[in-house]
Amino acid sequence: MLHGKTIVVVLPAYRAEATLERAYREIPHDIVDRVLLVDDASDDATVRLARTLGVEAFVHERNLGYGANQKTCYTEALARGADIVVMLHPDYQYDPRLITAMAAMVASGTYDVVLGSRILGNTARRSGMPLYKYIANRLLTAFQNLLLGSKLSEFHTGYRAFLRGVLEQLPLLANSDDFLFDNQMLAQAVAFGFPIGEISCPARYFPEASSINFRRSVVYGLGVVWTSLSYRLWRMRLARPKVFSRSPTLRLRRTYYARVPDAAGGSSTD
Helix, strand or coil: CECCECEEEEEEECCCCCCHHHHHHCCCCCCCCEEEEEECCCCCCHHHHHHHCCCEEEECCCCCCHHHHHHHHHHHHHHCCCCEEEECCCCCCCCHHHHHHHHHHHHCCCCCEEEEECCCCCCCCCCCCCHHHHHHHHHHHHHHHHHHCCCCCCCCCCCEEEEHHHHHHCCHHHCCCCCHHHHHHHHHHHHCCCCEEEEECCCCCCCCCCCCCHHHHHHHHHHHHHHHHHHHHHHCCCCCCHHHCCCHHHCCCCCCCCCECCCCCCCECC
16 A cells, blocks of 8 residues: 555466566565456466466456456456556566556656656667667657647556556547557547656566567557547547547446456356
């Protein structure tokens, strides 16, 4: 708990057996109240290891995608009373020790969303980010800042902290079940007026760290462009994209996932 706020860390996992324990051990458990892991039908021992570590684990019966994994993560975190939710990839690419600083920035009431930026501090290339990804990151971020009227250093980090109200109000069910989910979520936060802060976060690049291939990176990049254009059309009242809708039917709810096996290995239908 931090400043009277319940802190829940969520780990969207897929084949994270090799890195999960290192990431878990460095989580600041003195301020984190719960750690939840959602496994997207891995074919390794991710879930068994998570339960050995005492992590509450949920398993998708089939692979649903990175975005769908996050939808489950946030649904379960909210159901367990989280005031602040921090998403940490269990591949050990981002430093878990920064959870305290990120959660504190939200708990202070200054920001509703906090991002761990690989660009702030000029460490991305020194940490091993591939050149093509660095260039694409900078170009896409500049394009989005222009169209969204924001001033973020990076739109593409996977390290984020959210105030409960953000997760309750954004139309997250309208978002992609794949990697584009992350970008749509930030565009929604900008559209809904939630204050966004950033903290410098050097990332690690090594063989076990998760990464999307070039083809999927291109698909993601095109999706980012479309999300930005959709935002601009929405602001100009020329279109009504679902990702910027305020309809309650597009918000997270416990009935969205019909079957998510529970921590004991059974199945839940709530």
